[in-house]
Structure formats: C-alpha cells, structure tokens
Amino acid sequence: MWAWKDKIQLKGDKTLWYVIIGLAIASLLVVYSSTGSLAYRENGGNTSAYLIKQTFLLFLCFVVLICLQSVHYKYFLGAASALLLISFVCLLWAKFSGTTLNDTARWVKVPLIGVTFQPSELAKLGVILYSARSIAFEQTDAGCDNRVLLRMLFVLPVLFLIFLENFSTSALLGGVCFVMLFVGRLPWRTLGKLVGGVVVIAGLLVAIIYTVPEKSLDKMGRLLEIKHRVENFLNPEEADSDDTYQSDQAKIAVAKGGLVGVGPGNSVQRNFLPHPYSDFIFAIIIEEYGLAGAVVIMLLYLIILFRVGVIVRRCTRTFPAILVTGLGLCIVFQALINMGVCVGLFPVTGQPLPLVSMGGTSLVFTSAMFGMILSVSHTFSKEGEREEKARLRQERREERQREENIQSDDGEDAENENM
Secondary structure, eight states, rough: OOOOHHOOOOOHHHHHHHHHHHHHHHHHHHHHTTTTHHHHHTTTOTTTHHHHHHHHHHHHHHHHHHHHSSSSSHHHHHHHHHHHHHHHHHHHHHHHHHHEETTTTEEETTTTTOOEEEEHHHHHHHHHHHHHHHHHHEEEEEEEEEHHHHHGGGGHHHHHHHHHOOOOHHHHHHHHHHHHHHHTTOHHHHHHHHHHHHHHHHHHHHHHHHOOHHHTTTTTTHHHHHHHHHHHHHOOTTTTTTTHHHHHHHHHHHHHHTTSOOTTTTTTGGTTTTTTTTTTHHHHHHHHHHHHHHHHHHHHHHHHHHHHHHHHHOOOHHHHHHHHHHHHHHHHHHHHHHHHHTTSSOOOOOOOOOTSSSSSSHHHHHHHHHHHHHHHHHHHHHHHHHHHHHHHHHHHHHHHHHHHHHHHHHHHHHHHHHH
C-alpha cells in the first residue's frame, strides 16, 4: 500500500522543521485576525479569502522546502554567480520599469503569467550565495585571503540598486555579508578597514542628506524618506502626528497587549494600523497574545539561530558552513528588525516578519532559505552521509558496468575482425 511518508520525508534538522511549522501556524492565526480592515475594503468583509490565500502560499512554501531539502549544496555553489546576475537584471528592471504596489516601485511583473515579485527578495539569496562562494574559494590555511574583497565587488552594484529603493534591506544584507566575512576568517586588519570604509560612506551620506536641499534630495532615491524617518524616530515629540502615525498605533497595540493579550481575534488596532498583516504583524501578536505570545515568537527565532550554529559546527566544508551562517543570520536579523520597529526600538522600515507576515515573495524566498539550510543539515547528518556513501557506491558500480560493456564490445569487434 502506497504511503505518502515513503515519498515525502522531512529531512535535515528536525528541530528546525518544528520551528518552521510553528511559525506557519502562527502566521495563519494572526493573518486571519489582522486582515479585517483589508477584507472589508477589498472583499466586502470576506476574511476567509485572505486565510485561503495565506494557506495556499504556505502550502507552496512547504513544497519549496521539501524540494530543496533533498538538493545537494554543490548545486547551490554552481548557481551562485548566475543567481547574482539574475538578481541584478531584475533589480534594474524594477528600477526602470517596475510595478508600483503599496506606494513603492520595487515589484516586477512576470510576462504572460502576470505574477509580481520583489527582486530584492531574490537578491538576498543571490548575494548570500555568491558571498559564501567567494569566501570559500579564497580560503587558505591562515584564513581568508584579502582577494575575496575583489570577488565581492560584484555584490556592490546589487546592494546599491537595493539601497535606492529599500535602505533597510541593503543595510541588512551588508551586515550579513560582514558577519560572513568574519566567520570566514578574514584578517582583523582588513575587517577594521571595512568598518572604517563603512563609517566614511555613512558620514558622506549624512552630509549629503543634510546639505542637499530637500527638493533635490527627493530626486535621489529614497534619501528624503530615510531622513524624515530617522528624524521622526529621534525626535517624535517634534514630528507631525501624520508622520508618526504608524509607530504610534503600533505602540498602542503593544500597550493594550499587556501580559496575556486581549485574546485571538479581538485586536482593535488592526483597524488603524497600516499593513497590520505584514510590516506590523508583531504588534498585533502582542496585542492579542500579550507578552507571552511575543516571547514565544522571539524564542522560535532564537532557536533558529541556535540550530544554525549547530549545523555550522557539523559542516566539514567551508562553503556550506558560510552559506548556512548567511542564510540563518538574514532570517533572524530581519525578524529582529521587524520586532524592533513594532515596539519602537528602530525607525519604521518595510521588513516583514519571516514566514509569519502575509505575502507571497517574502514567504517563498524565505522558504528557499530554510530549504537550503535543511539541505546542508541533511548532507552532514548520519542519514545524509549514508545516502552519500550509497550514491558513491552506485556510481562506482555504474562505472564498472560501463567499463565491462566497453571491454565486451571491444572483444566482439576483435572476433569479427578475425573472422
């Protein structure tokens, strides 16, 4: 009798799988609760429409996870350069011919099928894969050679294009790349020079923001918006109430939550918060489930960070270790930024809560990150090692069989010539 478990297996780190399932369940609960206002505007109050959509997207995410968990990491290594190039092309496409959604032109519509996606999410994978590849290729006995910086120059145009549309994503990726270089044993002196270079660039950016007139600054990407958001964050009492509306409503949601929250589905601030189902979903979690619910979500992401460390220690190759480090940190850092914005620790950004916020692009590419981590985890597990040994034995048997066939064909040809 056919059983689904004979075909579909959860490979890799089981604890990580439990965390992913937990985040998916939390996503369904909170998205269903937080889409009341959106459903009223767009679907006449039919909240089930967004629940069904999110359920389908999460199903698609699990398909991505199950497919990628069985792919050997060597194929990720081979695809790194191509993925970075594709990311660059898609970002250019979004910059000059992008589709505007949610007041931002960060989206690309795929021809024929009409599906839109954010190239910056694809670029996260491209940058991390290429950086891990570069660091792995420049490893020596003494550490990572400084030539890795020449390889990673190809990452800068991608980060620059992301910066023009989304400062927080470019800063997130830049920070992840720096930590990857640190883990990859780049010399301390070189790391210090990198920090100095970043400080100089940041100083120049601040100088531009505060010396260029706002009318001219408005034409230079999103610099004017960055300036206003930082100023509103640092001096909320002097800011216009319209400019701090999002953060104020999020703080009200957090204050209402208390210790145990107002209960599932009883959120009031979902009717006032812009995008309570994506950028500010953590505020809704606190309002409905209180500090207890917030701690549970935070613990899930901390478990991800811990399990990433465990997987990295098991790796016997540089590329998979650096890759898992980059992917894991990208997921956890993004979650921390989202949660920090909701509780007022950071200025308002556009970072969704990984695998919890409603959406399509973010969910799918976050699942791809988890799938790659699970792939590496499976490869360096006892089960993966057994599968690798079995694969090598099968390849040797096939090679011997081919050699025997060639020898047999040569013998037949010799007999035919003698006749």
